Amino acid sequence: MRYFVTGGAGFLGLAIVRALREAGHEIVTYSRGDYPELQELDIHHKRGDLGDLDRLIESSKNCDAVFHVAAKAGIWGPYGDYHRANVDGTLNVVHACRENEISKLVYTSTPSVVFDGRGSEGKNESLPYATHFLAHYPKTKAIAEEAVLKNNDENLATVALRPHLIWGPRDHHFLPRLVDKAKKGKLRFLGEEQYSVDSIYVENAARAHMLAMDCLEPGSSLAGRAYFLSQNEPIPISELINKILHAAGLPPVTKRISPRLAYAAGTVLETLYSTLGIEREPPMTRFLAKQLSTPHWYDVSAAEKDFGFRSEISIEEGMKRLRNWILETNPFGENQSIPPNRSPDQKG
Numbered sequence: 001m002r003y004f005v006t007g008g009a010g011f012l013g014l015a016i017v018r019a020l021r022e023a024g025h026e027i028v029t030y031s032r033g034d035y036p037e038l039q040e041l042d043i044h045h046k047r048g049d050l051g052d053l054d055r056l057i058e059s060s061k062n063c064d065a066v067f068h069v070a071a072k073a074g075i076w077g078p079y080g081d082y083h084r085a086n087v088d089g090t091l092n093v094v095h096a097c098r099e100n101e102i103s104k105l106v107y108t109s110t111p112s113v114v115f116d117g118r119g120s121e122g123k124n125e126s127l128p129y130a131t132h133f134l135a136h137y138p139k140t141k142a143i144a145e146e147a148v149l150k151n152n153d154e155n156l157a158t159v160a161l162r163p164h165l166i167w168g169p170r171d172h173h174f175l176p177r178l179v180d181k182a183k184k185g186k187l188r189f190l191g192e193e194q195y196s197v198d199s200i201y202v203e204n205a206a207r208a209h210m211l212a213m214d215c216l217e218p219g220s221s222l223a224g225r226a227y228f229l230s231q232n233e234p235i236p237i238s239e240l241i242n243k244i245l246h247a248a249g250l251p252p253v254t255k256r257i258s259p260r261l262a263y264a265a266g267t268v269l270e271t272l273y274s275t276l277g278i279e280r281e282p283p284m285t286r287f288l289a290k291q292l293s294t295p296h297w298y299d300v301s302a303a304e305k306d307f308g309f310r311s312e313i314s315i316e317e318g319m320k321r322l323r324n325w326i327l328e329t330n331p332f333g334e335n336q337s338i339p340p341n342r343s344p345d346q347k348g
Contacts, residue, residue, distance in 0.1 A: 001025045003025055003026070003027050003063060003066070003067060004029075004066045004067070004102070005017055005020070005027060005030070005066075005067045006029075006030045006031070006069055006070035007071065008027070008031060008038060008045070009037060009038055010069060011166065011172065011173060012069055012202060012205055013029070013031075013067075014037055014038075014170060015205065016067055016206045019203070020210070021041050027043040027044065028044040028046060028060065028063055030045075030046045030048055030056070030059050030060070030070070032047065032048070049089075050090075050092055050093065051084055051089060053096070056092050057095070057096045060097070060100050060102065064102065064103075064104070065106070065213060066105045066106070067108070068105060068107045068108065068148075070089070071085060071089075072086055072137070072140075074281060075137055076135075076280075077136065077279070078136075083140050086140035087144050090107070090144040090147060091144075091147060094147070097156055098155070102156070103155065103156060103217075104156075104157050104158075104216050105151075105157070105158045106158075106159055106161065106209055106212055106213050106216065107144070107158060107159065107160045107161070108161055108209070109160040109161060109226060110141050110163075110164075111228060111298060112138035112141065112142075113130065113138055113141050113142035113162070114128065114129060114130055115130055115290075116131065116132060117132070117134060118294060119294030120296055120297065121295050121297060122298065122299050123298060123299060124228070124299040124302060125302055129142045129146065133287075134285070134290060149226065154218050154219065156218070157218040157219070157220060159222050159223060159225060159227070160226040161212060161227055161303075162226060163200045163208070164228065164296065164297075165197060165199035165200065165230075165240075165296075166199070166201075166202050166205050167201065167244060167322070168202035168203065168318055168321065169202070169322055169326075170202070170325070171202070175248070175331070176332065178241070179248050179332055182248075182250050188255050189237070189241075189257075190257060190258070190259045191256065191258065191259045194236040195292075195293065195296075196234040196236055196237070196296075197234060197235070197236075197237045197295065198235075199230060199231055199240060200229055200231055200311065201313045201315070201318035203318075204229075204311040204312065207309070207312065208229045211307045211309050212227070212309075214307070221306050222306045222307055227300075227306070228298035229300060230297065230311075232300050232310075233315055234295075237292065238253070244322070246319070248326055248332075259289060262289040262293065263289040265284045265289075266286040266288060269282035269284055270285055270286065
């Protein structure tokens, strides 16, 4: 098979590319820059923007299927930037599939498309899209996901996967920011309740994408549908964060603040940053406050049933691999001193 992968140099995209490479497939990646990680894998890399339809069509010629992983992530920035990347860019990918008669498209979505500010405990894909969003990212991803699924037909089979809170080695987005805030003493948990969340180790998420692709055909049971993906191991958010910090050699977070205070701070900071035209993300937003103060875990039985997905790498095993990667690569650019392995204090 010859696969076309958008965002192949990103956290999840690179994991998918590595898994495809190990399986012996031919790969064409599409990203805005040139990346050493892709060159080392000896694959075909095409440089381009999702907004360039002609370049997308040219780059995806002679490919059999598409993994559309690229997106503008984050929770701050102009709406137009998010819409161009996540909506217009996705529609361009669909157009390229049709132009090149590619019959299979796996789209990487997010559970945030159904997040309306309230928590979810074990709910499934029958949840409707949210009607009110607290950030541009989930709103534009919801618009894009709906468009992808509506484009499913006898010529193009589409499926949307919603991995929840991806973590693991080679994370150059969430992990460095988490570690930086922890070192500066800026991390707090919200409220006294133990809000449970589910997450997914990056290699498990990559494997889910491959399994879905293998089962995806026009008219198949998963064509035109969306699926939640996770470890199927919901644990308190404080425990998950402290496990990741422990892997990075940092002490656990124990301090807490009121969810109402955090939401109020997010409202004020968003207004202030917008008024002053500050481009960097505020330390707290309304979306983040709600995400950290509500439970988030979903029923993944549909993915298990329809394409055989199960998380083969457990949280504990994933944390060991994350710890080893940090020790081997020193991703934070400083002398790394991680104490001997021991269970972190999760009482905070």
